[in-house]
Amino acid sequence: MTERRIDIVSGQEPPTCPRCRQEGLLLARVPYGWTNEGGVAVEGRNGVVLCAACDTDTPYAAQLITWFHVHGTVEAGHSEEFLRLLAEWAEQISVPPLDRQRLETEIEQWRRGRAART
Numbered sequence: 001m002t003e004r005r006i007d008i009v010s011g012q013e014p015p016t017c018p019r020c021r022q023e024g025l026l027l028a029r030v031p032y033g034w035t036n037e038g039g040v041a042v043e044g045r046n047g048v049v050l051c052a053a054c055d056t057d058t059p060y061a062a063q064l065i066t067w068f069h070v071h072g073t074v075e076a077g078h079s080e081e082f083l084r085l086l087a088e089w090a091e092q093i094s095v096p097p098l099d100r101q102r103l104e105t106e107i108e109q110w111r112r113g114r115a116a117r118t
């Protein structure tokens with residue numbers, strides 16, 4: 001298993017969450033790779049925003065969000081704990097964009113279904 005490199009993109013301004021347009025906690029560039037229909041390996045990097053509002057239901061994101069609540073910013077240091085949480089979270093989100101689109105559609109449908117029941 002090769003180690004996947006996750007880049008934390010830092011800037012003057014906090015990242016904007018593409019989903020709710022609020023300030024996100026973290027912008028990371030996560031590598032992804034899969035084989036397309038022609039058998040060609042496709043690799044790239046996906047910019048992903050961790051958002052305290054949108055990611056509460058994302059696997060492993062809650063722990064990372066809690067970390068930010070406790071420590072404030074990544075500036076506090078890339079502690080081992082932080083890197084572990086980041087890696088676990090990134091593992092969940094780095095699926096191919098096409099699958100991700102389908103996943104998000106399913107999540108959306110699930111949310112609507114849940115909202116309808118309550």
Ligand SMILES: [Zn+2]
Nearest residue numbers: 017020051054
């Ligand atoms: Zn959001």
